[in-house]
Amino acid sequence: MRTILEANSKPNCKFQILSNPEFLAEGTAIADLFSPDRVLIGSLQTQEGKDAAVSLAEVYAHWVPRERILTVGLWSSELSKLAANAMLAQRISSINALSAICEATGANIDEVAHAVGRDSRVGPKFLKASVGFGGSCFQKDILNLVYLSESLHLPEVAAYWRQVVEMNEYQKRRFSKRVVDTLFNTITGKRIAVLGFAFKADTGDTRESAAITLVKDFVAERALVNLYDPKVPHEQIWLDLAEAMPVTPAATIQKQVQICGSALEACKNAEAVVIATEWKEFREIDWETVYAGMNKPAFVFDGRMLIDVEKLRDIGFKVAVIGRGERL
Template sequence: MAKDQTTRICCIGAGYVGTCTSAVLAYKNPSVRITVVDTSEAKIGAWRSRSFPISEPCLQEILKQVVERLAFSTDIEAAINAADLIFICVDTPTVTKGTGEGFALDTSAVVACVAKIVEVSTSDKIIVPCGTADQLRKLITQKNTKGLNFEVLSNPEFLAEGTAIHDLLHPDRVIIGAENTPKGSNAAARLVSLYQAWIPSDRIKTTNTWSSELGKLAANAMLAQRISSINSLTAICESVGADIQDISQIVGLDHRIGPHMLQASIGFGGSCFEKDIRCLVYLAESLGFRHIARYWMADLEMNDFQKASQTERITSLLGPLASSKLTIAVLGFSFKAGTTDVRSTPVLTIVRDLVGRGHKVKIFDPKAKKEDIQETLCKANLGRERAIVSLNAMQACDGAHVIAIATAWDEFRTRPGLRRMDWKSIADGMQQPRLMFDGCNVVDAKYLEGLGMKVLELGRKQAML
C-alpha cells in the first residue's frame, strides 16, 4: 500500500452511524483495519458479545464477514494513536441551555474527542468529525503544541435508520469537504480512495467544508419539508372530502417532484430532521437572516401541529364518550417503520396527550425494545399505571375502546397476503365503539369495518360515530 494511503482507522462512537459506517468501510476495504471505540462499556460489550444494541438489515451479516479487520474497544487512546484517520461519530444533540438553546448543535462530545486526539496523538491524523469542522480547526490550532498536522474533513452521513447498510453500500452521493490547501486536498484524496473501493467516482463530490456541511442540512431540511407539506394537507382532505393518498399520488407522479417522502403521517421524528432544521434556523438567525430563519421554522411548527392534532382527531369522533376514561391501544412506537430507535418519536406526543386527557394507553411495538419504550415514557413523566408497554398486539388491544396505529410497520397491514395479525380476534376483544385510527394509512378500512370496527383514516373524510 502506498505511503499516503489509509491503513488504520479509529471510529469514536459505536452507535448507529459509527458502527454501520465502519462495518461497510471494512467490508469494502480489506486492507484497512478499523477499531470502533466508545466510552460506554455496555455498548462495546454488547457489540463484542453479538447481542447487538441496534438492529439494521444486513448489519449482522457484514459484521460477521469483517470480524478479522473490525474490532470494538474501550481503549480510546490506543485506538487513536494507532490510527491515521479518525471518524468522530458521537452524539450531537440540540443545545438545551445557554447560547443557542433549542437550536444550535451541542458539539461538546465532539470537542471532547478532538481534545483527546490532540492530547494523545504522537503522529499526524486526518479527523472526520460530525458537527462543525470550522470550530474544531480553531480548537486544534489552540491546543496543538506538538507541531503535528491535523487535517479536519467534513463527510456528512446521509444514511437513514432502517436502511443504513443499503444507503452506505449504494449512496446517491458521498460528500467530502476539505480546506483548500495542498494538505487539505491530500487528506480529502485519501478519504476519497476509501470510498472509491465501491462507489463510482462521479458520485463522490469534494468541495469546501461549508458547502459540505450546509448541503447536509439543506438535504435533511428539504426532506422534512416534503413530509410537512403533505401532512399539512391531511386536515384539508378530511374537511372537503379529498383523499390524501390520491393527493400523494397526483403530486408524486409529476416527474419534477417524484414520489418519495410524500406519505402522510402523524409527523416526522428521529434524531436528524428536527435537529438539522433547528441548526439551519440558528445559522440563519446568527447571520442576521430572520426571514430565512422564520421560513424554516415554519416547517417545525407544521410538524408540531401535526403531532399535536392527532389526539383531537381521535377524540373528536368519540362525541360524549371522549370524556370517559377509555383504554387506547397505540400500535407502533419507534419513530418510523424499519428502525428500533425510539429517540424523538412523534408517537410520544400522542401517548402524552391521551394520558393527559385521562385515558389509559397500552403500547405495542413489534421491534423497539420494551425497556427503551419504558425509558422514553419515564423521561416524559408518564407513569406505568397510565401508559403500559404490552408484549404483543393482542395484549395491547384486549379491552381497548380505540386502537391507534402510529408507526407504519408491515405487521399492522391488513391486506390479504400482507396480513400478519389476527384482526378478527383483535376486533372481538375490543370494547365499543371499537374505533381504529389509522395514522399511517396501512389498513384496509372495508376489511376492518367488516369485523365490526369503525375506521378513521388520516386524510380521509369520516362520518361522526
C-alpha cells in the same frame, strides 16, 4: 478544531480538516454504506485542502463509483447535510399540511400525493402522510439550521425552517384531538390501544417519536393506554414517557399505561386502536379477532395509512385514516 491542531502541531507538520457527513438511514444503514447516493467530502479550497479531499476520495473509490464522490468546499459540505434532512422533513410537513385540508374537504391524501408525485419535477418520495416524522436527525438538523440562520441575522430564513417543525408538532396534536373528538369528545376512563412506539418501522429508536406525543395527550385526557411495539424495550418506553411528562408522577403514568406483549393483547377490551408506527405485522393483524375482543362501537385510527379501510368497515369497525375526509 483546525486552530487547536495548528497551535499544538510540531514544526513542518500540517493538518487539513475535511467534512465528510454521513447520510445513513436507520434500518438501511449497511445498504446505504455499501451503495450510497453520494459521498460528500468538504475541504478548504486551498491546494493542500483539495489534495486532502482527493486522498479521502481514493479510499471511497474502492467501492463507490467515482461519479458519486463529490468534493466541495467545507461550508458547502456542512450545509448540505443540514439541507438534505431539512428538505426531506419539509416534504413530509407539506404533505401533512395538505392532509389536514383533505380531511376537511373529503379529499384523499393518497390520491393527491400520487398525482403530485407523478410530476417529474416533484417525484413520489417522502410524500406519505402520517401522524408526523420523528427520529434523531430531522428535527435536530432543522433546528441547527434555524440556529445558524438566527446567528447569521437571517430571521426570515429561521422562521421559514422553524415552521417545518411546528407543522410536525401540529400534525401530532391534530391527530390526538381527532381521536378525542371522534370518541364523543371524551376519552376519560376509555381504553386506547396504541400500536407502535418507535419513530419508524425496522428500528427500536424512539427519539422524537410521534407515539410519545400521542400517549402523553391521551394520559392528559385521563385515558387508559395499552401500548405495544415489537422492538422497543419496556425500560425505554417508561423513560420516554417520564421525560415527556415530567410533572406527572411515575405511579400515575404506570397506572394509566400498560405495556403489552402483542397487538392482540393491546387491543383487548379497548374502545379504539391507534396505529402509530408502520410495522409490517400491523398490516397482518387478525382484525376479526380484534373486533370480537373490543368494546363497541370499535374505532380504528390509522396514522400510517396501513389498513384496508373497506375490509375493516365490513367487519364492523368505525375507521378514520389520516388524510381522508370520510365522516364516521
